[in-house]
Amino acid sequence: MTSIITADFPASRPRRNRRDDFSRRLVQENVLTVNDLIYPVFVKEGTGVIEAVPSMPDVNRYSPDTLMAVAETCVSLGIPVMALFPSIDPSLKTPDGIAATHEDGLIPRTIAMLKKAFPELGILCDVALDPYTSHGQDGLLDENGYVLNDETTEILLQQALTQARAGADYVAPSDMMDGRIGAIRQALEQEKLIYTRIMAYSAKYASAFYGPFRDAVGSATNLGKSNKMTYQMDPANRNEALREIAADIREGADMVMVKPGMPYLDIVRDVKDMFRVPTYAYQVSGEYAMIKAAAQNGWLDHDKVMMESLMCFKRAGADGILTYFSIEAARILTGRQ
Ligand SMILES: NCC(=O)CCC(=O)O
Numbered sequence: 355m356t357s358i359i360t361a362d363f364p365a366s367r368p369r370r371n372r373r374d375d376f377s378r379r380l381v382q383e384n385v386l387t388v389n390d391l392i393y394p395v396f397v398k399e400g401t402g403v404i405e406a407v408p409s410m411p412d413v414n415r416y417s418p419d420t421l422m423a424v425a426e427t428c429v430s431l432g433i434p435v436m437a438l439f440p441s442i443d444p445s446l447k448t449p450d451g452i453a454a455t456h457e458d459g460l461i462p463r464t465i466a467m468l469k470k471a472f473p474e475l476g477i478l479c480d481v482a483l484d485p486y487t488s489h490g491q492d493g494l495l496d497e498n499g500y501v502l503n504d505e506t507t508e509i510l511l512q513q514a515l516t517q518a519r520a521g522a523d524y525v526a527p528s529d530m531m532d533g534r535i536g537a538i539r540q541a542l543e544q545e546k547l548i549y550t551r552i553m554a555y556s557a558k559y560a561s562a563f564y565g566p567f568r569d570a571v572g573s574a575t576n577l578g579k580s581n582k583m584t585y586q587m588d589p590a591n592r593n594e595a596l597r598e599i600a601a602d603i604r605e606g607a608d609m610v611m612v613k614p615g616m617p618y619l620d621i622v623r624d625v626k627d628m629f630r631v632p633t634y635a636y637q638v639s640g641e642y643a644m645i646k647a648a649a650q651n652g653w654l655d656h657d658k659v660m661m662e663s664l665m666c667f668k669r670a671g672a673d674g675i676l677t678y679f680s681i682e683a684a685r686i687l688t689g690r691q
C-alpha cells in the first residue's frame with residue numbers, strides 16, 4: 355500500500371496545519387451540530403412529576419405534563435427528535451407485556467400531547483416489551499424461560515401500530531427479535547401508515563452498560579439475575595452485526611442503529627462503510643453515567659469530555675447520536691439556553 359503521506363519530513367510538517375486556530379478550523383474533517391442529536395427521555399404516569407434517576411445524574415422521569423417543558427426546550431434549541439421511554443406502574447406489568455399495545459396507554463397519550471403542542475418536534479418511540487413485562491425480558495417466555503420470537507413479534511407489531519396511530523414519527527424496535535422489522539413494515543403498510551419511519555436497533559449488544567437505564571424504567575428488579583444473551587448480540591461479534599443490519603435494511607428499515615455507542619464505534623464505522631445508509635448510535639446510560647460520575651469527582655472535565663465523545667461518533671460515521679447529553683450539548687453548540 356502506498357503511503358498517504360505525500361512527502362517526507364521535513365517537506366511534510368503536519369504540525370503546520372495545527373499551529374493556528376484558523377488553520378485547525380480549515381482542516382477539521384467532521385462537525386457536530388444540533389441536528390445530530392436525539393434526546394431520550396423517561397415518562398411516567400402522574401401530574402407534576404419530575405423524579406431524579408440516581409444512577410443517571412441530571413436525568414429525570416417526567417409525567418406527560420412536565421415533559422412538555424422539556425419538549426419546548428428541545429424545540430427552542432433545535433434538537434430534531436425526542437425518544438420516549440416509559441417507566442410503567444408495576445401493577446400494569448404482566449408476563450406478556452400486553453399493556454404495550456393499549457391505545458390509551460401512557461406512551462400513546464404522551465405522543466398525542468407532544469405532537470399537538472409541538473408538531474415540529476420528531477417523536478421516536480421504543481418498540482419493546484421489557485418496560486411492560488413482569489419478568490423484565492423483551493418478549494414472551496416459554497416454560498423454560500426462553501424468549502419466544504414469532505409470538506413476541508405479534509405483540510410488537512401491535513405496539514408499533516399503536517404508537518404510529520397516536521402520531522409517532524419513528525418507531526424504533528429495540529428487542530432484537532428476528533423478522534420484526536419486516537412484520538412491522540408490512541403492518542404499517544396495510545394500515546396506510548406509509549410515512550412512519552422505522553429506526554431499527556439492528557446491532558444491539560447484550561451489554562452491561564444498560565444498567566442505569568434499567569433503573570430508570572424500573573425493569574432492573576424484574577429482570578433480576580437473568581440476562582438477554584439469547585436475543586441481544588455477543589459483544590465479541592463484528593460480522594454478525596453486518597448480517598443483522600443487512601437483514602433490517604431488506605425488511606424495510608429507514609435507518610439503523612448500533613448500541614451501545616462508545617465501545618462499539620468500530621461497528622458504526624463498518625456499518626457506514628458497508629451500507630451507506632442513515633446510521634445512528636446510542637450513547638447508552640452506562641456511558642453517560644461514567645462520564646457524569648468522573649466529572650462529579652473532578653476527575654474529568656465534563657463539557658470537554660461530553661463534546662469529544664459526541665464528536666467521536668461523527669468521526670466513526672454516525673449520522674446522529676441518541677444521547678442523554680443532548681440538551682447540555684445543544685446549549686454549547688448553539689450558545690442558547
Ligand atoms: N431500548 C433502549 C435501551 O435499552 C437504552 C439503554 C441505555 O440507555 O442504557
Ligand SMILES: [Mg+2]
Pocket residue numbers: 530531532533556598601602
Ligand atoms: Mg435482527
